[in-house]
Amino acid sequence: MHWTEKNGLKLGGFASLGILAPELALVFCSRAGGFSEPPFDSLNLGEGIGDDPEAVRLNRAKLLDSIGFPPESVARGRQVHGTRIETVDSGGLCDGTDGLITTRRGLALAISTADCYPVFIYSPTEKVLAALHVGRNGAKAGIIGKAFGILYGTHHIDPYTAIAVAGPGICGDCYTVSGGDAAGFPPETIRTEDGAHRLDLLRFCELELLKAGVRRENIKSAGLCTSCSADLCFSYRRDGGRTGRHWTIAAIGPSP
Numbered sequence: 001m002h003w004t005e006k007n008g009l010k011l012g013g014f015a016s017l018g019i020l021a022p023e024l025a026l027v028f029c030s031r032a033g034g035f036s037e038p039p040f041d042s043l044n045l046g047e048g049i050g051d052d053p054e055a056v057r058l059n060r061a062k063l064l065d066s067i068g069f070p071p072e073s074v075a076r077g078r079q080v081h082g083t084r085i086e087t088v089d090s091g092g093l094c095d096g097t098d099g100l101i102t103t104r105r106g107l108a109l110a111i112s113t114a115d116c117y118p119v120f121i122y123s124p125t126e127k128v129l130a131a132l133h134v135g136r137n138g139a140k141a142g143i144i145g146k147a148f149g150i151l152y153g154t155h156h157i158d159p160y161t162a163i164a165v166a167g168p169g170i171c172g173d174c175y176t177v178s179g180g181d182a183a184g185f186p187p188e189t190i191r192t193e194d195g196a197h198r199l200d201l202l203r204f205c206e207l208e209l210l211k212a213g214v215r216r217e218n219i220k221s222a223g224l225c226t227s228c229s230a231d232l233c234f235s236y237r238r239d240g241g242r243t244g245r246h247w248t249i250a251a252i253g254p255s256p
């Protein structure tokens with residue numbers, strides 16, 4: 001992940017996408033450069049979590065203006081750690097939805113996180129984009145496989161040519177889970193030491209993407225742990241549940 005600064009915002013991008021899919025715009029919006037007070041400092045983009053709604057409004061306006069996405073061109077899900085995936089053609093909020101798919105150029109798909117992984121799948125041949133909110137429950141319930149079912153069944157993408165990008169999320173050292181929560185994940189994603197179970201959710205996402213047929217070299221990860229990186233990231237776990245949310249946003253742009 002490489003960083004650019006704009007209007008005090010610190011924005012993360014993936015240089016390799018410039019070669020793999022130059023028409024795909026994808027940006028991780030770090031916590032820097034916003035208006036919110038602690039513990040939501042400062043670019044909190046999440047509503048209904050205790051922050052001042054006016055600060056959230058200002059944060060979103062500043063961000064979208066800075067990255068050139070009109071507010072009405074942003075589609076989001078009201079995320080519930082489920083597996084519901086909506087195909088969208090216009091901006092707005094989809095209730096109870098953790099996955100969005102679009103073929104509409106210029107329509108931005110935003111995933112809100114603070115430890116869960118934002119995962120984007122893009123087919124450069126079919127020009128279809130999926131954005132997924134992948135937490136422990138959604139992951140275990142198979143949201144990535146479900147997305148490929150739609151991408152393949154409805155949009156006829158070839159997973160072999162698809163690109164997948166995982167934004168920042170909690171790493172396998174920081175994510176302690178209960179034995180019950182660890183159950184059901186493959187052994188290579190769980191590390192157990194002194195009775196504590198640690199889940200490598202990113203590794204699980206990668207395994208799901210590989211299982212769906214994405215080539216290893218087409219899977220890109222931010223390599224940034226939300227819990228380890230307090231200066232750049234909100235972390236629900238690290239901050240005891242009282243913290244902000246950042247967005248990772250992607251849109252299919254005009255062909256270069």
Ligand SMILES: [Zn+2]
Pocket residue numbers: 170171172173174225226227228
């Ligand atoms: Zn970490």
